[in-house]
Amino acid sequence: MSAATATAPATRTRSYALRDSMTMLRRNLRHMQRYPSMTISIVTMPILMLLLFVYVFGGALGTGIGAGADRGDYVNYVVPGIILMSATSGAVATAVSVCTDMTEGIINRFRTMSISRGSVLTGHVLGSVIQVTAVLTLVMGVSLAIGFRPDASPVEWIAACGLLVFLAFGLAWLSAAMGMGAKTVEAASNAPLPLTFLPFLGSAVVTPDSMPAGLRWFAEYQPFTPINETLRGLLLGTPIGNDGWIALAWCTALSLAGYLWSRAVFNREVTR
Numbered sequence: 001m002s003a004a005t006a007t008a009p010a011t012r013t014r015s016y017a018l019r020d021s022m023t024m025l026r027r028n029l030r031h032m033q034r035y036p037s038m039t040i041s042i043v044t045m046p047i048l049m050l051l052l053f054v055y056v057f058g059g060a061l062g063t064g065i066g067a068g069a070d071r072g073d074y075v076n077y078v079v080p081g082i083i084l085m086s087a088t089s090g091a092v093a094t095a096v097s098v099c100t101d102m103t104e105g106i107i108n109r110f111r112t113m114s115i116s117r118g119s120v121l122t123g124h125v126l127g128s129v130i131q132v133t134a135v136l137t138l139v140m141g142v143s144l145a146i147g148f149r150p151d152a153s154p155v156e157w158i159a160a161c162g163l164l165v166f167l168a169f170g171l172a173w174l175s176a177a178m179g180m181g182a183k184t185v186e187a188a189s190n191a192p193l194p195l196t197f198l199p200f201l202g203s204a205v206v207t208p209d210s211m212p213a214g215l216r217w218f219a220e221y222q223p224f225t226p227i228n229e230t231l232r233g234l235l236l237g238t239p240i241g242n243d244g245w246i247a248l249a250w251c252t253a254l255s256l257a258g259y260l261w262s263r264a265v266f267n268r269e270v271t272r
Helices: 001-036 037-056 058-065 073-089 089-105 104-110 117-145 154-181 187-190 192-199 213-221 224-236 242-269
Strands: none
Touching: 001 117, 001 154, 001 187, 037 073, 037 089, 073 089, 073 117, 073 154, 073 192, 073 224, 089 117, 089 154, 089 187, 089 192, 117 154, 154 192, 154 224, 154 242, 192 213, 192 224, 213 224, 224 242
């Protein structure tokens, strides 16, 4: 058997898997269009947080980021943190969507069909990334409207967007695993919530230097702080140092852990 003949089945398998994944992606996008309440909620929360921290707490918190800082300086400081929160906002929607599929019997129907198993999860993950990208666009528009003034070059904008998409991709796999492990939709909606609020226990709202010793240590070494500092450095020109490599390492670890976990749980569930 020639090498070309041997590789033909593998090529067809990859082609079918890609086709099935795109089908599942279209299915999830249609669900988002027909049931927009979840999308509206994940758009509304970051925008409300942004307005709250800028217009209610901005004057007081602005003094905590440096001597002479005012509300305008605080807008530039807090917006990258809110944008990071926006990138985590799709985790709940993904977990709920996956749990709904697992508990309402559609997986049993997919099991009888000639489709790639991995396409079901891939469709959910890609749909989540697209949803988060739309949310990020809207939050950035509101941020610019209230005074956010980044000085990033086109290359830095591309790098910042790539980092956010990479993070959203990793969190989508992680939340997909949480959704499959949850017994009810309510439990699935609660499981990823710490991922959404964890950025606030970092450098998103105030500098870690202003925190008590124990909390400061946690804020400095938790995964979202280097991601936030990298994003802030790309958009505003602040020093990044080693945070860029650490941020990429965390995003890679989240993606790999979420992928392996979700595939293991999915394979276990569909073979019962």
